[in-house]
Every structure is written in C-alpha cells, then in structure tokens.
Amino acid sequence: MSKIAIVAALEREVRPLIKEWRVSEKEAGGRRFRFFEKDDIVLVCGGIGAEAARRAAEAVIALYAPKVVCSAGFAGALDPDLRVADIIQPRRVINASDGSSVNLNRGEGVLVSFGAVASPAQKAKLRDSFSAQAVDMEAASVARAAEARGVGFAAVKVISDEFDFSFPAMERFVDPSGRFLEGRFAWFAAVRPWLWPQVLRLARNSGRASRALCDWLRKTDVASTPVSSDAQSLEAMNRQ
Numbered sequence: 001m002s003k004i005a006i007v008a009a010l011e012r013e014v015r016p017l018i019k020e021w022r023v024s025e026k027e028a029g030g031r032r033f034r035f036f037e038k039d040d041i042v043l044v045c046g047g048i049g050a051e052a053a054r055r056a057a058e059a060v061i062a063l064y065a066p067k068v069v070c071s072a073g074f075a076g077a078l079d080p081d082l083r084v085a086d087i088i089q090p091r092r093v094i095n096a097s098d099g100s101s102v103n104l105n106r107g108e109g110v111l112v113s114f115g116a117v118a119s120p121a122q123k124a125k126l127r128d129s130f131s132a133q134a135v136d137m138e139a140a141s142v143a144r145a146a147e148a149r150g151v152g153f154a155a156v157k158v159i160s161d162e163f164d165f166s167f168p169a170m171e172r173f174v175d176p177s178g179r180f181l182e183g184r185f186a187w188f189a190a191v192r193p194w195l196w197p198q199v200l201r202l203a204r205n206s207g208r209a210s211r212a213l214c215d216w217l218r219k220t221d222v223a224s225t226p227v228s229s230d231a232q233s234l235e236a237m238n239r240q
Contacts, residue, residue, distance in 0.1 A: 003040040004222045005066035007057050007142050008073045010180055011045045012206065017214035018043055028059035031177075035060070041222070042066065046138075047178020050097075050115065053138035057145035068152040070222050071142040074209055075111065075134040075157035076118055078127040080164070084205045085212035088134045088157040095140035096126065102143040102153060102228045109133040111155060113140035117170045123163055134159065143228060153228035156216065160209035167198055 008014045018036040021043070025034055033056060036043040042064050046056020057069055075088060082088075090111035094101040097115060110132040118126060118135050126135055139155045146153035161167075172188075174180055189199045 003067050004042070005057075005060040005064055005069045006041065006043040006072050006217070006222065007053060007060065007069060007138070008043065008045045008071075009048050009053065009138055009178070010073075013073045013210055014043060014045070014214060014217075016211055017217055026059075026063055028062050029055060031055060031059070033059050035063075048174045048180060049137050049178050050113065050141040052178025054141040054145050057142045058149075061145065061149050061151055066151060068154055068222065068227055069142060069146040070154040070156060071136075071139040072156050072213065072217065073136065073138065073158075074160035074206070074213075075136040076123060076161045076165070077133070077159045077163045078112075078123050078135055079109075079133040080162075082133065082159050082162065084159055084162060085208045086159045087212060087216050088159065090134070090139075090155055090157070093139045093143050093155055094130050094132065095144075096130065100140070100144070102140070102147065104154070104228055107155075111136060111139055111157060113137060117167070120164055120166055147228065154222060156213070156220075156222075158209045158213040158216070160205050161202070162205075165201075165205075167202065168195070 021036040021038045023034060023036055025032055033044050044056045044060045046052045089107040090109050091104050091107040092101055092110045094110060094112045096112050110130055111134050112126050112130045112132040114135050126132055134157055136157055143153045189195050
C-alpha cells in the first residue's frame, strides 16, 4: 500500500523526479504499466488524454490502494499572466466535455480538462466559458476514477505553454494507448523548417516546466495539497 499515488501523462514530465526510484511492471485491466516507487509514494505515467489517464488511475488504485491520487503534469495557460514553470494548484477541476467538476478543499482558480491540445483561440474560449486559468487533458479523468473508488483526489500542474503559444495539432502523434510518437513527430518537424523555432521553444519550455514540477514535488508533501471534498455538475453549481 502507498499513501500517495501520482498519475502523470509522460515520463518526460517527471523524469528528474523518478530517475532513481524503483521501477516495477505490473498488469491491471489487461494492460501493463510501469510504476515508480519511493517510500510511500508511487507514480505511474499513463499516457496522453482522458482515457489513458483513467486507465492509469484505476490501475494504481487497484494495485496500491493509495489514500490520495494526485494528477500531476503539464498544463497550458489560459491566463495571459501565467508563465512557463508557474505551479498551479487549482481549487476546482472541470471536465469540459460534460461540465462535471470536482471541488478541492484549498487551492486557487480553475483547471479545465479539454480533449485536445488547445490552440490560442480554444484557450480563449475555455477561459471565457469556465472562468479557468489553465487547461490540461487528464486531471478530470483522474478525479473521476478517484471519486468512483472513494479515494481522495489532488492536482498540481505546471505551465508548459503560455497563452499565446501556437503549434500544429498534436493528436496525430498520439497512439490509441496515449503514447507520444516521438519518431513520427521528429520526422514531421524535420521536413518543415519553419516549425524549428517553435519546436526549440517547446523543448525549452518543457524542460523548464519539468524541472519546476519535480522540484515542487520533491519539496512538498503531496498529502498536504488540496484534496477533493465533493463533485458536482456545472449545471448544479449554476443553480446555486
């Protein structure tokens, strides 16, 4: 049993943290997962997207019975004042697809989970629709898996792309399991030299964000972060 389970999307988001942790492979739900363990913390990288996050959260809950499941990783800024490497601990996580939400007992602002990497135009719409400060793809699914199994939920995100950052749609580089197809992406970028400055910026931003997130996770007891207190639909909140 582990007190804390962390669910991230990709290992590159948390590599500075887990590089010396114990690694084990286990099966859950007909899939194999790599788990990184240290003391009473276990971390799993489930892949990109809502379904990948849900599967990973369900697997780590089933195998490790944690008290709290924390969704950690990269997020995009919806607030133009947020900068790369800023840490976000939201007070509410909203699922953009159905309006459901999870309230946390502390934290600030709103994180909205969206089904794709958001363009600047989509970021503006999400900000206006949900009064949100940041967007990711996985937190709402992790929250739903935790709620369904009576496990506490927490979220910590780091800004990896600012409000005005623009890049071609990335869905084509993600397989059905949520894995990022680095070789396909590298070939796509290699033959489009006009994208090279953005690729370099993306790489630099990702490195800075990863280091900031891992530093935060090292220094902070995740168990002391804001934990879910209830879940309710956006419609119900609007009626209050």
